[in-house]
Amino acid sequence: MSAIDINEVNSLPLEQVDVSRPELFQRDTWQPWFARLRQEAPVHFLQDSMNGPFWSVTSHQLIKEVDANNAVFSSEVGGISIVDTPPPKGDEMQGKSFIGMDEPDHGPQRGAVAPAVAPKNLVELEPLIRERAIDILENLPVNETFNWVQEVSIELTARMLATLFDFPYEQRSKLVYWSDLATNVPQVTGDDSIDLRKRYDELMEMVGAFYQLWNSKLGRPANFDLISMLQNNPETAKMNEDPELFLGNLMVLIVGGNDTTRNSISGGVIGLNKYPGEYEKLRQDHSLIPNMVSEMIRWQTPVIHMRRTALSDYELGGQQIKKGDKVVMWYLSGNRDESVFHDPERLIIDRPNARAHVAFGFGVHRCMGNRLAEMQLRVLWEEIMKRFHKIEVVGDVERMPNNFVRGIKNVPVRLHPL
Numbered sequence: 001m002s003a004i005d006i007n008e009v010n011s012l013p014l015e016q017v018d019v020s021r022p023e024l025f026q027r028d029t030w031q032p033w034f035a036r037l038r039q040e041a042p043v044h045f046l047q048d049s050m051n052g053p054f055w056s057v058t059s060h061q062l063i064k065e066v067d068a069n070n071a072v073f074s075s076e077v078g079g080i081s082i083v084d085t086p087p088p089k090g091d092e093m094q095g096k097s098f099i100g101m102d103e104p105d106h107g108p109q110r111g112a113v114a115p116a117v118a119p120k121n122l123v124e125l126e127p128l129i130r131e132r133a134i135d136i137l138e139n140l141p142v143n144e145t146f147n148w149v150q151e152v153s154i155e156l157t158a159r160m161l162a163t164l165f166d167f168p169y170e171q172r173s174k175l176v177y178w179s180d181l182a183t184n185v186p187q188v189t190g191d192d193s194i195d196l197r198k199r200y201d202e203l204m205e206m207v208g209a210f211y212q213l214w215n216s217k218l219g220r221p222a223n224f225d226l227i228s229m230l231q232n233n234p235e236t237a238k239m240n241e242d243p244e245l246f247l248g249n250l251m252v253l254i255v256g257g258n259d260t261t262r263n264s265i266s267g268g269v270i271g272l273n274k275y276p277g278e279y280e281k282l283r284q285d286h287s288l289i290p291n292m293v294s295e296m297i298r299w300q301t302p303v304i305h306m307r308r309t310a311l312s313d314y315e316l317g318g319q320q321i322k323k324g325d326k327v328v329m330w331y332l333s334g335n336r337d338e339s340v341f342h343d344p345e346r347l348i349i350d351r352p353n354a355r356a357h358v359a360f361g362f363g364v365h366r367c368m369g370n371r372l373a374e375m376q377l378r379v380l381w382e383e384i385m386k387r388f389h390k391i392e393v394v395g396d397v398e399r400m401p402n403n404f405v406r407g408i409k410n411v412p413v414r415l416h417p418l
Contacts, residue, residue, distance in 0.1 A: 009032050014040055014044070015046070015047070017033060017036065017037060017044065017046070018046055018049050019033050019034060019056055019333075020050070020051055020054070020082055020328070020403050021050075022189050022401035022402055023401055025304065025401065025402055025406060026400060026401035027399075031336065031345065034058055034330060034332065034333035034336060035336070037058040038058045038059055038336075038337060042057065042058050043056070043057055043318070043319040044056045044058070045319070050186075051082045051083060052326070054082060054307075054327070055316075055321060055325055055326065055327045055328065056328050057316070057328065057329045058333035058337075059317070059333075059334065059337055060334040060335075060339070060340045060358060062317050063331065063362070064334075064358065064363075065316065066316065066329050067306070067308075067329060067358070067361055067362035067363045068362055068363040070103065070106075070365070072310060072312055072314050073308035073310060073311070073327060074102050074309045074310075075099065075100050075101065075106075075308060075365060076100055077102075077309040077311065078307065078308075078326060079100055079307065080100050080308075081183075081305070081306075081307050081404050082305060082307050082326070082328050082403065082404070083185060083404075098110040098113075098252070099252045100248065100252075103364070106364065106365075108235040109236060109249070110368060111235065112235045112236040113229055113249075113368070114368055115224075115229055117368060117369045117372045122371055122372060124224065125163075126375060128163060129160065129375065130382075130383065132159045132160070133379055133380045134383055136151070136152055137383055137388075138387075140152070140415060141415075142415050142417060145394055145395070145412050145413070145414050146412070147410050147411065147412060148265075148411040148412075149266050149408055149409060149410055149411050150410075152265060152380075153261075153263070153266045154176055156262075156265065156376065156380060157257070157258050157262040157265075158176045160257065160372075161176070161179075161257050162175060164225060164257060165225055165254075166217075166226075166227060167213065174209070175254055175258070176258055176262075178202070178203065178206045179255045179257075179258035179259065181199055181202055181203060181206075182254070182255045183402060183404050184199060185199075189400070191401065203247070203251075206247075207243070207247050207250070210227075210250050214227055214231070217231060218231065236249075255405075256367065256369055257372075259302050259303065259405045259407070260297070260303065260359075260369070260370075260373045261372075262302075263300055263302040263407055263408050264296050264300045264302055264373065264377055265376075265380060266300075266411050267299065267408060268292075268293075268296035268299075268377070268381070269393065269411055270397055270408070270411060271299050271347035272347070272391075273391075274347065275346060275347050278348065279390065281349055282385070283385070283389070286385050288349050288350055290374075291355075292349035292350075293377040294354040294355045294357065294374070295347060295348060295349050295351050296347070296377065297359045297373070297377075298351075298357035299335070299347045300406060301332040301335045301359045302405065303331060303359065303361075304331065304332045304402075304403055304404055304405065305328050305329060305330050305332070305403065305404060306331065306365075307327065307328050308327045308328075308329070309324065309326055310322065310324060311323065331358050331361070335357045335358060340353070341353065386418075387417060387418060388415050388416060388417055389417065389418050390415075390416040391413050391415060392413060392414045392415075393411060393412065394412050394413060394414045396412075
């Protein structure tokens with residue numbers, strides 16, 4: 001697709017509008033595509049795409065309707081991404097996790113790990129997050145250009161993932177690598193050159209590392225880390241005996257702990273630079289940080305979509321969904337819905353209804369770690385504002401071609417101390 005095509009979405013016949021093309025997100029040119037669907041067809045059917053036929057749900061209200069109705073719209077049948085998972089080859093195994101389960105299986109599996117991010121544990125975690133945020137910020141280069149994503153967003157996320165899993169701290173970069181690997185398939189990235197066998201082998205290395213970690217904790221006193229919690233909950237104590245469940249739950253916990261926080265840290269810096277009046281507003285009033293965090297998550301929307309499969313016929317927004325149809329909720333579009341958010345393309349750090357965003361989903365599958373992500377962002381920005389007048393973006397932002405995770409690869413910045 002050429003750049004001129006991207007800017008001429010309005011010249012396409014409505015039935016040809018395909019918002020799943022990864023290059024839209026790499027070039028950050030998706031806005032008019034979703035705006036047209038919200039305006040003309042908030043429930044839109046595309047017959048032919050790289051991912052087969054699917055419905056796009058793009059309005060805030062209708063996304064919530066789908067997400068809340070897990071009796072009709074299944075996470076288990078077909079999975080949670082637009083990609084139709086091919087059957088395994090030979091001895092390959094596929095992961096299964098609580099995020100891809102329907103009730104009654106979903107609740108107990110999710111409940112086993114939810115205590116790790118319960119309010120009591122977050123209170124205990126906050127000093128550690130602050131200590132690590134301070135350490136990162138204090139060691140950043142001043143008066144020279146560096147990649148904010150690599151030095152701050154990824155580093156803080158890796159440190160927290162290692163803490164949550166009680167994973168060897170010196171090997172924390174592996175957690176970020178495995179998270180990136182999880183969504184690295186052609187239907188998500190548009191890259192046909194991906195060696196899927198090599199990807200699978202590397203994910204099996206992850207499984208091996210976590211089996212070792214699991215075994216090392218057996219018989220030890222329960223801790224607040226995720227592995228200990230899984231071992232000490234009857235619903236998941238034998239999860240290691242089901243390799244597919246073991247792989248799937250680990251992947252969803254790693255990706256969930258990585259992508260939301262990491263890309264919101266990066267997106268927030270981009271947003272404040274794009275709207276310098278908001279940065280000045282923040283400098284004048286640091287008490288805006290908690291609300292700003294919600295607005296940054298809305299504006300960035302780190303998880304672009306979630307997919308469901310219809311278990312029965314259902315009328316949605318005047319359209320007839322058939323049993324078995326693939327239904328894609330575009331969270332990115334719901335967070336730009338003009339009927340809910342005033343001037344939605346702008347980052348407005350004191351936006352009154354910033355928390356109405358759907359970036360974390362809605363209903364029983366709402367992101368389990370949303371409070372942890374918000375806390376990491378809040379603590380980081382509290383510490384940033386104690387040290388720097390401005391984090392200045394000084395070059396072109398590089399984004400990832402990915403229709404599932406709104407990934408940011410490079411944000412070249414220069415620090416201006418107080």
